[in-house]
Structure formats: structure tokens, C-alpha cells
């Protein structure tokens with residue numbers, strides 16, 4: 001058992017994902033809000049898509065010559081996969097400055113248009129797969145992402161990691177997305193790691209994260225991992241933006257099922273019991289059995305997918 005197990009599940013889910021996201025019956029508003037690039041899966045989604053596009057157009061005032069140059073530079077750099085331009089573009093969408101917000105909206109519009117063209121060329125298949133990863137502090141999320149991310153880049157994927165940390169709103173910076181937590185992956189040229197500071201509200205998490213996802217996809221990253229600390233409301237918003245939501249649970253710490261909000265368990269498509277090695281292997285097995293029973297009691301969300309519980313170790317596989 002190990003990250004490769006998760007990779008297998010991910011591949012299976014990816015095959016199902018176009019029908020699956022809709023069948024799960026989730027609110028897909030967040031995902032569709034800025035996601036004109038995905039093939040329209042139902043009339044309602046299409047309606048939302050058009051209303052978002054017209055909203056974007058309305059907000060776009062006249063750009064100055066300098067702004068147009070900045071926009072062209074960022075767009076060209078982004079779609080040709082330049083990491084510096086991706087970083088600058090994400091900073092732009094995170095801004096609170098009204099004029100820069102307009103520029104960000106114009107950039108997003110161009111990136112969405114580009115992605116739509118790319119998707120048409122690939123026969124309507126979504127170009128990227130989004131995975132949300134959540135768990136309590138210390139669950140082993142960054143260790144898992146490090147190993148899992150390397151495995152994905154090793155099999156030819158381009159991976160971006162967005163670390164959402166709503167607690168950082170007072171400083172405006174992100175504490176959680178510190179690159180030093182994923183040293184190997186941050187050196188990998190096929191991976192891009194980005195803390196995603198928020199404007200402090202749930203709406204802030206939703207907007208900036210959603211827009212950052214769109215930019216990463218526009219820059220050619222075909223797997224987008226969104227990491228949240230499973231202690232607030234932000235993971236509910238993130239769960240709605242992704243194709244697959246993974247809950248990471250550590251084996252130690254007492255009554256784990258009590259400690260995790262039931263609602264988050266209900267959102268999970270895959271539960272991963274982390275640190276299943278050494279002395280923690282036995283408790284990991286026990287928790288795996290508990291979660292397997294707990295998930296059986298929950299209402300089935302999808303006809304095509306049953307949430308799974310697996311265990312892994314970032315140290316031993």
C-alpha cells in the first residue's frame with residue numbers, strides 16, 4: 001500500500017470524471033464559475049458559464065497601452081508555461097486593487113478562451129484533473145504531496161500544488177504553503193508549488209483559489225492539487241472546486257472520528273490513513289476499518305463511484 005495506490009484510484013476516477021462530477025450531485029457552481037473551458041455537461045452549467053462570461057466582459061473597462069502590454073506579456077508567458085509569469089498572474093488575481101482586478105479579469109478571460117480552444121482540439125476532454133487534499137494539522141499532507149507529486153511528475157504529469165491557508169488572512173501571506181515543506185517537489189521543474197493566501201473570507205478562498213486553478217491549468221499543469229487544513233469551512237468550498245476530494249487522516253491522536261467534522265467525511269471521495277508504518281501501522285489498520293464502516297453508513301453520492309479508504313506511508317510507501 002502506498003501513494004501508488006492513490007495514483008491507481010486517481011487514474012480510475014479520472015476516467016470517470018466527466019460524468020462523475022455531475023453525478024456526485026455536488027454544487028459545481030464554484031468550478032463552473034470561471035470554468036468556461038470545460039465541456040458543458042448540462043444546460044444549467046452552460047447557463048452559469050455564459051453568465052460568468054458576460055459578467056467578466058462587463059467588468060472589463062478600457063485598458064491603457066501599458067496595461068495591454070502587461071496583459072500580453074503575462075498571457076504569452078503563461079500559455080507557454082513560464083513559471084514566473086504564472087506566479088505573477090496568480091499574484092495579480094489575488095490583488096484587492098480595483099484596477100488590477102480588472103486586469104486580472106481580462107487575463108482570466110483570455111486564459112479561459114485559450115483553454116476552450118485547447119479542449120476543443122482534444123475532443124472536449126478536460127485538460128486537467130483537480131484533486132483536493134485536506135486533513136488536520138500534522139496529518140502528513142505535505143509529506144504525502146511531496147511523495148505523490150514526485151510520483152506524478154515521474155509518470156509524465158505536470159503538477160501544481162496550491163496550498164490554501166485561510167488562517168493567514170491577518171498577515172496577507174500564507175504560512176502553510178511554505179515551499180520548504182516540500183523540498184524535493186519544489187526543485188522539480190515539472191511541479192509548481194504556490195501558497196494561496198486568501199482575503200480572509202470564505203468567498204476569498206473560493207475566488208482566489210478558483211482563479212489560481214484556472215491559471216495553473218492554462219499554464220499546462222494537468223494535475224492540480226489543492227491542499228487545505230481540515231479545520232474550517234474552506235475545505236467545503238475547495239471540495240466543490242475539485243474533481244476528487246481526498247481526506248488525509250493520521251492514525252494517532254485519540255478519537256479521530258470525533259475530531260473530524262462529519263460533513264468533511266461526507267465530502268470525501270477517498271480517505272487516506274497516513275503514517276501507516278512502524279508502530280503506527282496497527283492503529284492505522286484500526287482507523288482504516290473504522291472509516292470503512294463509517295463510510296458504509298453514509299448516503300451514496302454516486303452510482304459510479306464508492307468512496308474508498310486506503311492507508312499509506314510517505315516514508316515506506
Ligand SMILES: Nc1nc2c(ncn2[C@@H]2O[C@H](COP(=O)(O)OP(=O)(O)OP(=O)(O)O)[C@@H](O)[C@H]2O)c(=O)[nH]1
Nearest residue numbers: 137138139140141142143144275276277313314315
Ligand atoms: N512515521 C511517519 N511520519 C510521517 C509520515 N508523513 C509525515 N510524517 C511526520 O508527520 C509530521 C507532520 O507531517 P507534515 O507532512 O508536515 O504534515 P501536514 O499535514 O502537512 O502538517 P501541517 O503543515 O501542520 O498542516 C512530520 O513530523 C512528518 O515527519 C509518514 O508517512 N510516516
